[in-house]
Amino acid sequence: MNAPESKRAFRYVGTRPVRPDGVEKVTGKAIYGPDYQAANMLHGAILRSPHAHARVRSIDTKKAEALTGVKAVVTGADFPTTEHIIMAVGESSSDLVHLSRNCMAQDKVLYDGHAVAAVAATSDEIAREALDLIEVDYEVLPHVLGIEEALADDAPVLHDDVFTKGVNPTPDKPSNAAMRVEMGKGDPEKAMADADVTVSGRYTCEAVHQGYIEPHACVSAWDSDGQVRIWASSQGHFAVRSLTAKILLISEADIRVTPLEIGGGFGGKTTIYLEPVATLLSKKSGRPVRLAMSRAEVFRASGPAPGAVIDITMGANKDGMITAVDMEFKYHAGAYPAITAHSGASSALSHYTIENSRVIGWEVLCNRPGTKAYRAPGAPQSIYAVECALDEIAEKLGMDKIEIRLKNAARPGDPNIMGIPQGEIGYVECLEAARDHPHWSAPLGPNQGRGIAGGAWGNYGGPSTAQVSIAEDGTVLVTTGSPDIGGSRAAMAMMAAETLQVPYEKVRVAIADTSSIGYSMVTGGSRTTFATGLAVTNASNEIIENLKGRAANIWEVNASEVAWGEEGAVCLAEGKTDETMSLAALAARTTFMVGAIGAESSVNPGGFLPGVGVHICDTEVDPETGHAKVVRYTAIQDVGQPIHPDYVEGQMQGGAVQGIGWALNEAYLYNDKGCLDNPGFLDYRMPVASDVPMIDTVMVEKFNPGHPYGIKGVGEVPIVPPLGAVACSVSEAAGVRMRDLPLTPDRVHEAMHPDD
Amino acid sequence: MPSQAYHAPATVDEAVALLSGEPDARPLAGGTDLIVQMKSGRNAPDAIVDLKHIAALSGVHRNGDGFAIGAATACTALKNDAALAAAWPGVVEAANLIGSVQVRNRATMGGNLCNASPAADAVPALVAAGATCLIAGPAGEREVPVEQIPIGPGHTSLAPGEFVVEIRLPGQVAGGGDAYLRSIPRTEMDIAVVGAGVNLVLDGSGTCTAARVSIGAVAPTVLLVEDAAAALIGSKLDDAALDAMGKAVSAACNPIDDKRGTKKYRIAMVAVLARRTALIARERAGAAS
Amino acid sequence: MSKIHVTTTINGDESEFLCTPGETLLDALRNRLGLTGSKEGCGSGDCGACTVVMDGQMVCSCLVLAAEAQGTTIDTVEGVAEGSELHPVQQKFLERGALQCGFCTPGFIVASKALLDHNPDPSETEIRYWLAGNLCRCTGYDKIVRAVQDAAAELRQERTPA
Structure with missing residues (x-):
């Protein structure tokens, strides 16, 4: 539905073929991070801090080293001293010293689960036994977990060299306020004073984990000539290479990282935890070393998304025009400074055109694992508050919740919060699709409520490299540097097939190691199909030009007199218009005539557009127990041109259910010692199949003019609207405004029965 | 995962000898708790004594009017026994709320009882049903009510070398019916935040003549709440009786605040669940009378 | 030891x-x-x-x-596959796009086949509860449930004598 006016006619793009890597994944043959084995491999294990905050006075590894079967022990002392330089980490960035110390603590441990030592041994059992023999002398320090607590004057300060960034002048006292960011325009104070109605509230949500099912794992092999081979599952093996190289002070060309299949990431595998440790263990032992996290280690020591405290005031005139927004949010940074507040601030109001606004964001250090990217990092939290405030305004004005959004929706050309005109975004079309969807007008049952919320994410382009070559029989090989986390091989093959006008089945896709293809940024930021797809398209077009030249030589005409079509090269020259030459025929001449047919393209494209979406959620609340169950859910999104609609819908559905989990049950829970109390799937409580209904999807296809196939990134937006949609739905069903996520049964019950 | 030995005895006597002989031997039934505890380091037995190869511990058998459930029988097998499921639907449903299908194909009634979790799903239903268990040990066999096995979280009244051989359920009487409900945040895969088992008997007029009410996850052990039963007996489970029962279970419980729910919520919820459970039991009892 | x-x-x-x-x-x-x-x-x-x-x-x-x-x-x-012949559950997972990263997929394939071996015509609710012990973080379960429904239909057809 909702076909755009300028729907292009494509042969493969927009169809739903079986993905090229499908069979090996349904038969159990695909090799993921924990599956890879190297010959003569040792098994590593990491000793982790049992304290939330402590000084490491000393580490005695002698007994562990003496255990039969132990081949190497590594501590922070084995890590070279690195400089405070800012490294790109996925869509974000981090200080190199912090990255290194997160892999292995040096003077202080900053969270429960922080790595303090590692062992490599001939078996996993021996490695774990050796961990028990390592003696760490800790001086336990007071810890702080909560955002407000961490900002208190008397809070324990995590770092003595972190001074709030973004504050002028820079404070002379270190604090847990790592960063402040402010954006805005107009005069929000005056506009708020003049508003016909205002609403104000504090919204909170908890830190949540990406919840990928595959724990982090790698194998590293350091040879005596200084050459390092790493096999890892990650969202970006080039990032694994550069971060490992910088932390260990070795050159990037000496590290060859081979990407294994990746079992989910959602942003959480754009950084490194294990690779430098495994590499040092390998250097010490002279043998390949595998490190793999347990589920508990994943929860305790990889990077969740920040929880947040958000204060928002919103003003509107009586027609429902939002005239002013004033919001201040504070995000957990975790143990090390993060920059999620930036995207939280720039995303917060990005799908509306609001004349007067002030958005202030803070990054707050606390004794939790350092936060990392999780699907539209920073946006779900701030937009949750914006969408709920909008809901409250609509309620006050007695206005339809789609009408109020339509009234304020950002349209192409409108200036965003930074004054930059919006591109071809389809927020209005999404809202109209929501209004026209049967879900919106369906009657509700008893104890049910309906919520609606929108959301946006800026998306990205970023560097990608792709090679396309033609085998001697005319079949097509596409090679990229972008790990396939959810079906992107299919999209690459489809774009190559479309461009070259060859059958999809004739195209095969491989993902090359870091020494076999040029640099490609991580698979993340909703960029891969867009940017790597552009590189594939460009390389395919270059091949067409090359083939046209070859045909022109054979026909003794100018290349400009050759066209390319399904039949291959077509001669346009007068008198020779019957001449055609298939790709197979041209390729057959490879071996003895004119050499290989191949092209490489490296891109760093602009032209990406934000993704926007609208979700409708019905919940039913048990008034006696406070249980909220999602009974109907519809996700609507401007997806540009979908390449493989199954995998676009899959992104929408998966993101929606992650957001439902965030809204209803998921949370990092700590005990009074500052240790994670739910480091497992049992008590972390991600949605299971019986928790959710079918997730209906509506793809609004508003072509992106900045991409040959009209692509907009689709992966991140879907987690943005659910927090608001679920919260507003439960609020309506429960008859009381719920502002603190997750909406666990005890919280909803408490809100419904405050006097019990 | 360290352990020095694995034994799979074929008889009760061999198992008793192994469990009393090794200093830190642990019986293994379904393993769905023990193996997780071994992995997390919470439990590091020197020896594992797998009880699943002992015939007496496997399967559901008739025992007079009632049933004997081998302690190492998987929960799924209870559901597959039509007579047991007809007589004690609450017990069978409780056992089949544990974990996932995969887990219930391994998890056992003996394990659920002897793991001694206050939140064990099968236990309140068994207690409400008046189940007993047959225990084997170095001093021979003994039979005790199920509620006497757990004495605190993770601790049982079993002496060293003792293990549960079978769980015995009486025959369900005419006019009898049982039920079990639990409250969890999700729809599956969670540990009970509150559980309630009710077993009652109605006479021809619909008056409750006997009742047992048991609650889980609201105290260090599963509780049998006699005041709650008393509130039902003599009534037709009218609102006043159900309210009185609800007050009795709320008064009896002694829960904690933890990651699975607040103390306040548990106290409120136990009354709600006990009421709902009682109404299901009444319906079943009515159908059976 | x-x-x-x-x-x-x-x-x-x-x-x-x-x-x-x-x-x-x-x-x-x-x-x-x-x-x-x-x-x-x-x-x-x-x-x-x-x-x-x-x-x-x-x-x-x-x-x-x-x-x-x-x-x-x-x-x-x-x-699960018989030689190089995929089981209908595997085939439907492919056709429905019921996997993204694919890491949970082996568990879902085995569990879904076990369901259909024992219940040839499960309702959506039965499928969802049967698969509640299998976590998928990528798909939101929608396409998995549909793939199992499709596989069930195909298997029923195969079993029906012509």
Whole structure:
């Protein structure tokens, strides 16, 4: 539905073929991070801090080293001293010293689960036994977990060299306020004073984990000539290479990282935890070393998304025009400074055109694992508050919740919060699709409520490299540097097939190691199909030009007199218009005539557009127990041109259910010692199949003019609207405004029965 | 995962000898708790004594009017026994709320009882049903009510070398019916935040003549709440009786605040669940009378 | 400590291995027999990525000791396809786009096949509750449930005499 006016006619793009890597994944043959084995491999294990905050006075590894079967022990002392330089980490960035110390603590441990030592041994059992023999002398320090607590004057300060960034002048006292960011325009104070109605509230949500099912794992092999081979599952093996190289002070060309299949990431595998440790263990032992996290280690020591405290005031005139927004949010940074507040601030109001606004964001250090990217990092939290405030305004004005959004929706050309005109975004079309969807007008049952919320994410382009070559029989090989986390091989093959006008089945896709293809940024930021797809398209077009030249030589005409079509090269020259030459025929001449047919393209494209979406959620609340169950859910999104609609819908559905989990049950829970109390799937409580209904999807296809196939990134937006949609739905069903996520049964019950 | 030995005895006597002989031997039934505890380091037995190869511990058998459930029988097998499921639907449903299908194909009634979790799903239903268990040990066999096995979280009244051989359920009487409900945040895969088992008997007029009410996850052990039963007996489970029962279970419980729910919520919820459970039991009892 | 010798039938073939007393069946399958199709997502029976069928019952192989496999019959994801012929559950997962990263997929394939072996016409609710022990973080379950429904329909048709 909702076909755009300028729907292009494509042969493969927009169809739903079986993905090229499908069979090996349904038969159990695909090799993921924990599956890879190297010959003569040792098994590593990491000793982790049992304290939330402590000084490491000393580490005695002698007994562990003496255990039969132990081949190497590594501590922070084995890590070279690195400089405070800012490294790109996925869509974000981090200080190199912090990255290194997160892999292995040096003077202080900053969270429960922080790595303090590692062992490599001939078996996993021996490695774990050796961990028990390592003696760490800790001086336990007071810890702080909560955002407000961490900002208190008397809070324990995590770092003595972190001074709030973004504050002028820079404070002379270190604090847990790592960063402040402010954006805005107009005069929000005056506009708020003049508003016909205002609403104000504090919204909170908890830190949540990406919840990928595959724990982090790698194998590293350091040879005596200084050459390092790493096999890892990650969202970006080039990032694994550069971060490992910088932390260990070795050159990037000496590290060859081979990407294994990746079992989910959602942003959480754009950084490194294990690779430098495994590499040092390998250097010490002279043998390949595998490190793999347990589920508990994943929860305790990889990077969740920040929880947040958000204060928002919103003003509107009586027609429902939002005239002013004033919001201040504070995000957990975790143990090390993060920059999620930036995207939280720039995303917060990005799908509306609001004349007067002030958005202030803070990054707050606390004794939790350092936060990392999780699907539209920073946006779900701030937009949750914006969408709920909008809901409250609509309620006050007695206005339809789609009408109020339509009234304020950002349209192409409108200036965003930074004054930059919006591109071809389809927020209005999404809202109209929501209004026209049967879900919106369906009657509700008893104890049910309906919520609606929108959301946006800026998306990205970023560097990608792709090679396309033609085998001697005319079949097509596409090679990229972008790990396939959810079906992107299919999209690459489809774009190559479309461009070259060859059958999809004739195209095969491989993902090359870091020494076999040029640099490609991580698979993340909703960029891969867009940017790597552009590189594939460009390389395919270059091949067409090359083939046209070859045909022109054979026909003794100018290349400009050759066209390319399904039949291959077509001669346009007068008198020779019957001449055609298939790709197979041209390729057959490879071996003895004119050499290989191949092209490489490296891109760093602009032209990406934000993704926007609208979700409708019905919940039913048990008034006696406070249980909220999602009974109907519809996700609507401007997806540009979908390449493989199954995998676009899959992104929408998966993101929606992650957001439902965030809204209803998921949370990092700590005990009074500052240790994670739910480091497992049992008590972390991600949605299971019986928790959710079918997730209906509506793809609004508003072509992106900045991409040959009209692509907009689709992966991140879907987690943005659910927090608001679920919260507003439960609020309506429960008859009381719920502002603190997750909406666990005890919280909803408490809100419904405050006097019990 | 360290352990020095694995034994799979074929008889009760061999198992008793192994469990009393090794200093830190642990019986293994379904393993769905023990193996997780071994992995997390919470439990590091020197020896594992797998009880699943002992015939007496496997399967559901008739025992007079009632049933004997081998302690190492998987929960799924209870559901597959039509007579047991007809007589004690609450017990069978409780056992089949544990974990996932995969887990219930391994998890056992003996394990659920002897793991001694206050939140064990099968236990309140068994207690409400008046189940007993047959225990084997170095001093021979003994039979005790199920509620006497757990004495605190993770601790049982079993002496060293003792293990549960079978769980015995009486025959369900005419006019009898049982039920079990639990409250969890999700729809599956969670540990009970509150559980309630009710077993009652109605006479021809619909008056409750006997009742047992048991609650889980609201105290260090599963509780049998006699005041709650008393509130039902003599009534037709009218609102006043159900309210009185609800007050009795709320008064009896002694829960904690933890990651699975607040103390306040548990106290409120136990009354709600006990009421709902009682109404299901009444319906079943009515159908059976 | 001495190792235990275990003889078992895996995917129809007699198989033997040595294991330690505390070793799980999952570890033995993956590390001793090279059957890495069964995945470890949690090691505590909460994600189902290690689901195998043992003597006809699906179980989490991370919650079974390798020693317990003595004399049993084990079916893993590697044995679901018959030779190079995919099982309808596998085929429908492909056709429906019911996998994204694919890491949970082996567990879902084994569990879905076990469901259809035992219930040829499950309702959506039955499918969802049967699969509640298998976590998927990518798909939101929608396309998985539809793939199982499609596979059920195809299997019913295959079983119906013409």
